[in-house]
Amino acid sequence: MADYTSTFLAEVKGKNPGETEFLQAVEEVAESLKIVLDKHPEYRSNKILERLVEPERVILFRVPWLDDRGDIHINRGFRIEMNSAIGPYKGGLRFHPSVNLSILKFLAFEQVFKNSLTTLPMGGGKGGSDFDPKGKSNNEVMRFCQSFMSELFRHIGPNTDVPAGDIGVGGREIGYLFGQYKRLRNEFTGVLTGKGLNWGGSLIRPEATGYGSVYFAAEMLSTRNETLEGKTCLVSGSGNVAQYTIEKITQLGGKAVTASDSSGYVYDPEGINKEKLDFLMELKNVRRGRIKEYADKYKTATFSAANPSGDHNPLWSHKAQCAFPSATQNEITAKDAQQLVSNGVYLVSEGANMPTTLEGVNIFLDAGILYGPAKAANAGGVATSGLEMSQNSARLPWTREEVDGRLHMIMQSIHQTCVQTAERFGTPGNYVNGANIGGFLKVADAMIDQGLV
Secondary structure (H helix, E strand, C coil): HHHHHHHHEEEHHHHCCCCHHHHHHHHHHHHHHHHHHCCHHHHHHHCCCHCCCCCCEEEEEEEECCCCCCCEEEEEEEEEEECCCCEEEEEEEEEEECCCCHHHHHHHHHHHHHHHHHCCCEEEEEEEEECCCCCHHHHHHHHHHHHHHHHHHHEECCCCEEEEEEECCHHHHHHHHHHHHHHHCCCCEEEEECCCCCCCCCCCCCCCCHHHHHHHHHHHHHHHCCCCCCCEEEECCCCCHHHHHHHHHHCCCEEEEEECCEEEEEEECCCCCCHHHHHHHHHHHHHCCCCCHHHHHCCEEEEEEEECCCCCHHHHCCCCEEEECCCCCCCCHHHHHHHHHHHCCEECCCCCCEECHHHHHHHHHHCCCCCCHHHHCCCCCHHHHHHHHHHHHHHCCHHHHHHHHHHHHHHHHHHHHHHHHHCCCCCCCCHHHHHHHHHHHHHHHHHHHHHCC
């Protein structure tokens, strides 16, 4: 089986040169699946892995737009429609200068397994642009979104591909994108999720990824008869995921002591309570300011500037019991992972997508800590997007309590799948294997059922 996996990975590397993030995601999954492919040769003979790593469709297009001075700009637009074996493509749109084919293919590949774990009928996709919304006026963002959707609308639909938001794509951007889609197609459908509550959005959707990652952490702790009560927690990021991670940690009795953005991080040993979180939300969501202002306002906190050339992030060096990486991919290096374990962290629940390098993941697994990989721990966001799709189809909004209850049940179900699958394949407690294998089996069986397509 090692020969099959090695040959498979060599072929993937040969076909996708330079796509570092995508190759990292594929390698992690392929390593987990060795034990499955050994017991189930039908997945090898049907070339399931080989088919899974090839997107069903890759859409690449130019996005021309005018700034407020009348100058022309050209960006690239992408949509990766990865796999539709169990439902329409579902996954976010990311607007960030770092966006490229490798990052979007890794995200789309991860999305296939994540969506499978939610138990909802959703395939995997991802998209976006190298456009940077930071520093742009509302009118500039609107003109860009309208130009972007003027091409994307041909390829999406409520039964084909349902995008959502991601980094750089919040409620403002979803609104502009939806308006242009409605204008071009002359129809009001649930083609995008993360919509405004007045026009088809779902309660709890903004909170869902952060809440879900904390719910998943609580489930992991329950296997050791523990709760989040009294736990000190390190959180990275200060966007949507981090904000609601901090909120839910606080509600469950924990204490979040860090937050960050690209300029650096703040450490507040007294904890980010409700009042401080309200300030942080206003700072980031309304004024779009920098995290240093938190330390300027609250003297209990200290600010440390980011060092882009460093080989570790000092945010992860503080003593704590739990860590919630909620910023971006590969933010926890091997050195960071070792620091976390050495300082007493025994639970990591990933709110961001693939925030830990492969070396860091192996350190967590070798240490035997409770490690919830992103495709399981942060699936709450897309799960609630799926619930938004259901509400749109029925033309019925659900209450906050109903959506939150369903989210909580889905995260419990994902945790149960991870635990039971890991045990079934002889690696009890290994949530990486549980998530990868649990997500794979449902998609693989559907692909076999549907023939060679």
